[in-house]
Amino acid sequence: MTTASQDNSTATPPPVNLDDGKYAFFFDVDGTLAEIQSEPDAVTIPSQVRDNLKLLADHCNSAVALVSGRPIVQLDKLAAPLVLPAAGVHGAELRDVAGNLHRVQLAEGVASALQVKLETAMEEMPGTLLETKGMAFALHYRQAPQFEKQVLALAESAVAEFPELTLQPGKCVVEIKPHGIDKGAAITAFMQHAPFNGRTPVFVGDDLTDEKGFHAVNGLQGISVKVGEGASAAHYHLDQVTDVHDWIAKISLQLQQDKTGKEFTL
Ligand SMILES: [Mg+2]
Structure with a gap:
């Protein structure tokens, strides 16, 4: 083994x-x-x-x-x-x-505040895709790999703002999800x-x-x-x-x- x-x-x-x-x-x-x-x-x-x-x-x-x-x-x-x-x-x-x-569940207001923040930022990155999952978000950049750094930076700033959340990198995606x-x-x-x-x-x-x-x-x-x-x-x-x-x-x-x-x- x-x-x-x-x-x-x-x-x-x-x-x-x-x-x-x-x-x-x-x-x-x-x-x-x-x-x-x-x-x-x-x-x-x-x-x-x-x-x-x-x-x-x-x-x-x-x-x-x-x-x-x-x-x-x-x-x-x-x-x-x-x-x-x-x-x-x-x-x-x-x-x-x-x-x-x-x-x-996330604390009341966190998901909606986060959604506005992510949507606003990702509108400026054509080809990226925001997937909303209720208590988590997936920031996809498979179609726009040139924005990888900006997407990661955005996700990091979101987690810094909402400490109950953490990052989960994946293949051409970074996810924001609850701790634990x-x-x-x-x-x-x-x-x-x-x-x-x-x-x-x-x-x-x-x-x-x-x-x-x-x-x-x-x-x-x-x-x-x-x-x-x-x-x-x-x-x-x-x-x-x-x-x-x-x-x-x-x-x-x-x-x-x-x-x-x-x-x-x-
Ligand atoms: Mg898989």
Whole structure:
């Protein structure tokens, strides 16, 4: 097993045995289950992948969750007709297996004040996109990379003004979210309750925002899988989104062929 300080690009993922209901699965969406698109609205999860996730969820007593920076309402659209337990906005929204929703709120007035500040500034940066998520904001600059420094500076000034908020850099995006909210905390919260508790967590993600999730899963002796290039705390690696799809398809095929489950390699 490789560690965070080593090159994870050649790490061989371990065999996973599905026959004892031992594993809980957590998936990031953009860049993991879905190819990144220039417009966030253009992202889709292929129907075959959704079908395979349903098989996996049915097999694992619904211990399959989405963990994303997107709001849960968007995750539901992407996964439809599947409705999975989900952590949206990096965990500021949590929906458990029973459908109970827990949502972090900002102090009154903070979100509206921040929205005005960000909108006003980003109007001066053509091609940038402000995504409002209620208690968090995503400042996208994929279409206008020349504004990267200005967008980062804007986000930093917003966080300086509102100390209950913190920054989360990502791929061509910087997010502003409440303190203490991250994917590691979200996965840890899921793992404390059925059907996740007592299982070994598997988390697959691709971005900086997933690193705290990898740390949390490593701390639980779970399986952390980084998709794509870049240094990571994850112990294992898949090259690209299609490899994640192939891996899920492989599990699905096995579940259909052999209901008792057998060991397979990630
Ligand atoms: Mg991602």
